[in-house]
Amino acid sequence: MSSEASFDPAPLKHRSEEFPEGFPEKFSQGSPEDTSRGSQAGLTEQQQIIRQKICQGHAQNRVQALPPPGNAPFGYKRGKDRYAIDRANAPIVKEFFEHFLLYGSLRGAVRYIAQKFNKAIAVSTGKHWLTNPTYRGDLAYQSVDPPQIIRDTHKAIISRDEAAQVDRLLRRNRSLPPRSASAERSLAGLVYCATCQGKMTVASVGDRGKRQKLKNPKQKDRVKSYLYLRCQTCPQPQKCRGLNYDRVLNQVIDKICNELPKAVSGQGVSQLGNIKAQIESVILAKQAMMEQIPPLVTSGILDTETADLRLYKIRTEIADLETKLSQLPPINLVAIAQTISIPQFWLDLSESERRFYFREFIRAIGVDASQKREEDWNLQLIFVF
Numbered sequence: 133m134s135s136e137a138s139f140d141p142a143p144l145k146h147r148s149e150e151f152p153e154g155f156p157e158k159f160s161q162g163s164p165e166d167t168s169r170g171s172q173a174g175l176t177e178q179q180q181i182i183r184q185k186i187c188q189g190h191a192q193n194r195v196q197a198l199p200p201p202g203n204a205p206f207g208y209k210r211g212k213d214r215y216a217i218d219r220a221n222a223p224i225v226k227e228f229f230e231h232f233l234l235y236g237s238l239r240g241a242v243r244y245i246a247q248k249f250n251k252a253i254a255v256s257t258g259k260h261w262l263t264n265p266t267y268r269g270d271l272a273y274q275s276v277d278p279p280q281i282i283r284d285t286h287k288a289i290i291s292r293d294e295a296a297q298v299d300r301l302l303r304r305n306r307s308l309p310p311r312s313a314s315a316e317r318s319l320a321g322l323v324y325c326a327t328c329q330g331k332m333t334v335a336s337v338g339d340r341g342k343r344q345k346l347k348n349p350k351q352k353d354r355v356k357s358y359l360y361l362r363c364q365t366c367p368q369p370q371k372c373r374g375l376n377y378d379r380v381l382n383q384v385i386d387k388i389c390n391e392l393p394k395a396v397s398g399q400g401v402s403q404l405g406n407i408k409a410q411i412e413s414v415i416l417a418k419q420a421m422m423e424q425i426p427p428l429v430t431s432g433i434l435d436t437e438t439a440d441l442r443l444y445k446i447r448t449e450i451a452d453l454e455t456k457l458s459q460l461p462p463i464n465l466v467a468i469a470q471t472i473s474i475p476q477f478w479l480d481l482s483e484s485e486r487r488f489y490f491r492e493f494i495r496a497i498g499v500d501a502s503q504k505r506e507e508d509w510n511l512q513l514i515f516v517f
């Protein structure tokens with residue numbers, strides 16, 4: 133397994149201009165006035181007619197699920213009536229996602245494809261990739277507000293499960309302090325002090341002065357560095373003491389191996405399957421409704437405008453349900469829990485891999501180290517489910 137440390141940390145040349153490809157910069161910027169439903173003030177009659185024709189064309193594209201105008205996103209090419217996988221570039225996108233899923237780091241994934249494929253993209257482009265519906269097999273129409281998504285219009289580069297995992301990671305990273313999400317240490321941003329409720333941060337202690345005095349880098353490396361967890365903003369007159377990072381980590385691993393099987397067999401998780409099935413059946417019912425609409429247009433019962441509006445509403449409802457689904461933890465949690473409830477699993481991982489798995493299951497770790505003896509510390513894991 134390659135580690136992030138081996139990547140060239142040199143800043144990448146920003147080449148976002150290489151990647152407009154019909155998206156995504158122009159997405160999400162459209163004000164309501166820019167859309168077909170917006171104000172048409174200031175346009176001549178002829179401009180309005182042209183505009184209407186264009187909008188009708190776009191609406192027709194949406195109903196027929198044809199790709200929006202412009203170039204295909206990187207990794208695809210324009211086929212006759214749908215996007216087709218671009219065999220030369222799709223693997224780059226695929227590996228970008230795999231790297232992100234493994235390490236949870238956007239910048240890491242951007243660096244990775246730059247190094248492996250010599251494919252330099254801006255971090256902002258990588259961020260758009262992560263949420264781009266095209267890679268999930270869906271089409272997004274951005275000219276309407278809010279943008280419409282039509283599912284399963286072409287071959288996906290990432291699976292639904294992977295997409296759901298990407299969404300969970302993005303959400304989780306968002307709720308963490310900005311720097312700790314990509315910090316190296318697996319416990320960074322997760323641990324809080326049970327005594328003062330303060331966030332505990334990872335710090336390297338005891339070696340700095342010594343290292344700075346040494347000029348020879350080899351000698352510097354020989355100075356052992358100790359990692360500590362400490363409450364940075366402890367309000368108590370006698371501040372909470374720093375805790376040895378490795379000892380806390382070992383206790384967290386013991387605790388997760390002990391508690392995860394119980395936690396996933398709990399009621400919350402056993403009901404998870406039911407909740408998912410319910411949402412999925414509602415989605416299926418709505419998809420069936422959508423299929424009934426085009427014949428109604430053909431037979432003249434509905435006009436195109438009404439049909440379009442109805443389709444649009446149903447799609448929005450489906451998209452909301454999809455979001456709900458993606459926020460639920462993975463369904464195969466019980467199977468996963470068995471594999472990862474063995475200390476050796478955790479000990480074999482690198483810190484960045486461990487960081488990824490911790491965040492998949494743990495929301496926070498409370499450490500009560502008010503007792504002097506390490507065996508008397510009390511850890512509380514708060515699982516994400």
Ligand SMILES: [Zn+2]
Pocket residue numbers: 325326327328329330363366372
């Ligand atoms: Zn404290």
